[in-house]
Amino acid sequence: MRKEIEQLAKIINDSNSIVFFGGAGVSTESNIPDFRSETGLYNAVQKYGQSPETMLSHSFFNGHLETFYDYYKNNLIYTNAKPNKAHLALAKLESEGKLKAIVTQNIDGLHQLAGSKAVYELHGSVLRNNCMRCGEPYDLSYIMQ
Known part of the structure; x- marks a missing residue:
């Protein structure tokens, strides 16, 4: 190494x-978090019952705005990250x-x-x-x- x-x-x-x-x-x-590790975003979808790709798609955004923003704010935004x-x-x-x-x-x-x-x-x-x-x-x- x-x-x-x-x-x-x-x-x-x-x-x-x-x-x-x-x-x-x-x-x-x-x-x-990344997407695929044990603590990744793929494991966070259990609450939503959808894959991250589905949750972040334009069609999901249009049809499920409240759920989209819940997922977005709780899983993709880290305001304290440095x-x-x-x-x-x-x-x-x-x-x-x-x-x-x-x-x-x-x-x-x-x-x-x-x-x-x-x-x-x-x-x-x-x-x-x-x-x-x-x-x-x-x-x-x-x-x-």
């Missing part, structure tokens, strides 16, 4: 055009000019909170919420109420 870590460190040190692709595992150290060592290390690599972009499935905004600027969020962010009719933005505190 030590050899692999040394090899990775050499690759990073020798590189100046890194793109990081990440997902839920990056934020688990910030106490945000960036962990991985987020901070990636932000440092970006500030050094080595990391060019982060492509993430995460919706928590922790990469940006750590200082990363070139973050591409494949699934959006809980920090950006807009009215589907008029496009008016609503911040997270409004959504939580």
Whole structure:
């Protein structure tokens, strides 16, 4: 294992055009559950009787608004979460000019909170919420109420 870590460190040190692709595992150290582990979001669906994919679908949102927001607020939003060592290390690599972009499935905004600027969020962010009719933005505190 030590050899692999040394090899990775050499690759990073020798590189100046890194793109990081990440997902839920990056934020688990910030106490945000992933989907598939024993404490993941797939196990939280027992209360709802639906899979996370169903709960987060547009059709479910349209047909079950109250249940959608209950699931969303209780399982996907972690207002007290802070960036962990991985987020901070990636932000440092970006500030050094080595990391060019982060492509993430995460919706928590922790990469940006750590200082990363070139973050591409494949699934959006809980920090950006807009009215589907008029496009008016609503911040997270409004959504939580």
